Amino acid sequence: xxxxxxxxxxxxxxxxxxxxxxxxxxxxxxxxxxxxxxxxxxxxxxxxxxxxxxxxxxxxxxxxxxxxxxxxxxxxxxxxxxxxxxxxxxxxxxxxxxxxxxxxxxxxxxxxxxxxxxxxxxxxxxxxxxxxxxxxxxxxxxxxxxxx
Numbered sequence: 331x332x333x334x335x336x337x338x339x340x341x342x343x344x345x346x347x348x349x350x351x352x353x354x355x356x357x358x359x360x361x362x363x364x365x366x367x368x369x370x371x372x373x374x375x376x377x378x379x380x381x382x383x384x385x386x387x388x389x390x391x392x393x394x395x396x397x398x399x400x401x402x403x404x405x406x407x408x409x410x411x412x413x414x415x416x417x418x419x420x421x422x423x424x425x426x427x428x429x430x431x432x433x434x435x436x437x438x439x440x441x442x443x444x445x446x447x448x449x450x451x452x453x454x455x456x457x458x459x460x461x462x463x464x465x466x467x468x469x470x471x472x473x474x475x476x477x478x
Contacts, residue, residue, distance in 0.1 A: 362434045363455030369436055371421055376440050376451045385453035386465040390472060395441035395448040396420060398475050402439065405474050412437070426452070426467065433457070435464060448475075 368377040379385035392398050399422060406412050406424055416423040420441035427434050433456060440449040450471065452464035 362432070366436060366453065366455060369423060369438065371440055374442075376438050376449045379451070379453065381458075384457055384460040384464065385451070386468050387449070387451040388468055388472075390448045390450065390475070391446055392448050392475070393446065394443070395446065396443050398448050399439055399441040401476060402471060402474060405471070406437075428463075435460070435467070437467065 368380075370377075376387065379387045390398070399420065403414070403417070403422070406414055406422075409426075411427045411429060412424055413427075414422065414424045420443070422437075422439040424437045425434050426437055433454065435452055435454050438449075438451045441447075442449065450468050452467045454460045454464060
């Protein structure tokens with residue numbers, strides 16, 4: 331027996347709602363992974379990247395790193411998929427979730443005013459390669475800083 335046209339349309343609509351991400355559904359999957367142990371400030375600095383294949387870390391020389399960090403907060407707050415998890419003085423930790431598959435990356439910023447540096451680190455929680463996503467994220471943030 332052939333399904334009626336209304337049943338077929340309803341079935342297609344259900345498939346679309348389940349498969350296509352929308353505002354209420356950020357991604358098809360949610361591939362979060364465990365929170366990395368190396369997050370945070372260690373010996374006054376952000377951790378180095380264990381592998382450049384899924385992590386990027388840079389030090390930006392700036393006149394006022396604390397002001398630069400503060401300037402990035404509203405940008406991060408309004409960036410789709412980014413959520414600030416912690417802001418403690420000169421340190422910020424945010425997560426960035428990819429729209430399609432829900433991969434979670436950790437973004438860290440650390441202002442070091444005495445050294446004139448803003449440290450930035452972005453690392454994927456899962457996978458062997460990020461296809462350059464973390465390096466592009468840091469480059470885009472750098473472009474948002476005043477005087478860039």
